[in-house]
Amino acid sequence: MDLRKLPYLVRARRGAGHGALRGLDPPDRAAAAAVRITLSTAAAKSGAYYMFAREYRKLAGADGFAVEIQTGAGSVETLKRLASGQSMTGFVQGGTAEAAPTAGLLSLGSLYYEPVWLVPPEEPAAERA
Numbered sequence: 001m002d003l004r005k006l007p008y009l010v011r012a013r014r015g016a017g018h019g020a021l022r023g024l025d026p027p028d029r030a031a032a033a034a035v036r037i038t039l040s041t042a043a044a045k046s047g048a049y050y051m052f053a054r055e056y057r058k059l060a061g062a063d064g065f066a067v068e069i070q071t072g073a074g075s076v077e078t079l080k081r082l083a084s085g086q087s088m089t090g091f092v093q094g095g096t097a098e099a100a101p102t103a104g105l106l107s108l109g110s111l112y113y114e115p116v117w118l119v120p121p122e123e124p125a126a127e128r129a
Contacts, residue, residue: 035065035066036065036066036067036068037060037065037066037067037068037088037089038067038068038070038086038087038088039053039056039057039067039068039069039070039087039088039089039090039091040070040071040072040077040078040081040082040087040089040090040091041053041069041070041071041072041078041090041091042071042072042073042074042075042078042091043071043072043073043074045071049091050069050071052091052111053067053069053091057069070086070087074093074096075091075092075096075099075100076096076099076100078090078091079092079096079099079100079101079102080100080101082105083100083101083102083103083104083105089108091111093114094110094114
């Protein structure tokens, strides 16, 4: 298994507001309520990354955090948002880091193996000719 091909939850290491979660004790709800997390993901509301973002928003909300989901064109846009400081965290597909700036970004871990499905046409090429 090539771990570079797994989808990842990524966050920016530095920049304004990106250290807001560092040192925060989760039971401190008053402090958590003051923290607004921006999470970037693909725009497809039926997609897995968007559904994960909604679940993270629900879980973080139960602890008093406010999570804003920023939808976009996909992993490359999410990486660009993270690198520029427009987002604090986001879901990206493994293997997309070569297509966008990643300096200053930190992977928090992989979520699951994401296979690529190749589906051939119903009839062999020799019969289509």
